[in-house]
Amino acid sequence: MSQPATPAAGTRAIVLGGGGVAGIAWELGVLAAFEEAGVDLAAADLVVGTSAGSVVGTFVRHGGIGAAFAQQSAPVPTTYEEPARIDAEAVQQQIGQALAGATSEQDARARLGHLAQQVTAGQTGEQRVATFSETLPSAEWPERPLGITAIDATDGTFRVLTAADGVPLPRAVAASCSVPVVWSPVDVEGQPYIDGGMRSATNADVAAGYERVLVIACGPEAPSPLGPWLDQSVEALRAGGSSVEVVVADSASTQAFGTNSLALSTQQPSAEAGHTQGSAIAPQIAAFWA
Numbered sequence: 001m002s003q004p005a006t007p008a009a010g011t012r013a014i015v016l017g018g019g020g021v022a023g024i025a026w027e028l029g030v031l032a033a034f035e036e037a038g039v040d041l042a043a044a045d046l047v048v049g050t051s052a053g054s055v056v057g058t059f060v061r062h063g064g065i066g067a068a069f070a071q072q073s074a075p076v077p078t079t080y081e082e083p084a085r086i087d088a089e090a091v092q093q094q095i096g097q098a099l100a101g102a103t104s105e106q107d108a109r110a111r112l113g114h115l116a117q118q119v120t121a122g123q124t125g126e127q128r129v130a131t132f133s134e135t136l137p138s139a140e141w142p143e144r145p146l147g148i149t150a151i152d153a154t155d156g157t158f159r160v161l162t163a164a165d166g167v168p169l170p171r172a173v174a175a176s177c178s179v180p181v182v183w184s185p186v187d188v189e190g191q192p193y194i195d196g197g198m199r200s201a202t203n204a205d206v207a208a209g210y211e212r213v214l215v216i217a218c219g220p221e222a223p224s225p226l227g228p229w230l231d232q233s234v235e236a237l238r239a240g241g242s243s244v245e246v247v248v249a250d251s252a253s254t255q256a257f258g259t260n261s262l263a264l265s266t267q268q269p270s271a272e273a274g275h276t277q278g279s280a281i282a283p284q285i286a287a288f289w290a
Contacts, residue, residue: 013207016053018197019218020261023052029274032069037282061142072271113153116180125186132170199227
């Protein structure tokens with residue numbers, strides 16, 4: 001998506017980053033606090049979601065933030081299965097070996113996609129699509145613009161899926177939430193897709209061209225060979241004339257995430273920490289958004 005010379009006046013975008021089960025809960029807590037303070041999230045001209053953010057973005061667009069936040073303290077039955085604990089050090093070594101010699105960001109993503117396709121354990125892509133069909137507020141794309149990020153695991157192409165692509169919403173979300181090495185890819189239009197925030201945990205550059213951009217990130221991003229990281233994207237957005245407000249999980253929230261952000265046990269503490277952090281900064285965000 002190219003960036004116009006001058007952002008369109010009066011336009012606003014919300015960017016929601018990845019962060020697992022804990023990230024979903026935390027973002028819901030933050031946004032619930034914003035709504036309670038009078039921030040009109042529905043007024044966004046664009047909502048962009050990556051991985052966990054694709055789930056939360058769907059709730060934003062379907063008006064279900066408050067109810068979804070409440071459910072983090074009283075979880076509803078789910079077919080979601082926590083993946084087996086992985087050896088983080090070994091996985092990082094695997095990824096490092098896969099990316100060695102990459103000639104471009106897309107090539108690096110393709111190499112990671114090839115690695116992801118070797119995963120056969122755990123819930124299948126179709127099972128995860130079914131889970132999202134049950135847990136999202138609607139299986140239909142919203143009327144207002146929603147972009148969901150995904151990566152073609154075959155050639156590393158980065159896409160922002162929208163209603164215009166004709167991909168069922170639960171499938172698009174499942175693809176965006178498909179963390180390489182943790183889960184197998186999800187089939188989209190006959191091709192395997194991944195994401196999990198691999199190109200960027202936020203993909204804030206997708207919001208180029210909007211006058212005001214609100215970024216909700218579950219953590220900082222380090223420089224990456226896979227794509228633009230958060231600081232780089234924010235710098236480019238501001239250089240292009242956009243006003244950008246970034247909310248990054250504070251230390252209390254990070255502590256609530258624990259050591260396994262994909263565990264269901266992280267829901268309540270992460271949601272509560274997000275709500276506390278969101279309440280503290282809500283006046284600032286309300287002024288920015290208005």
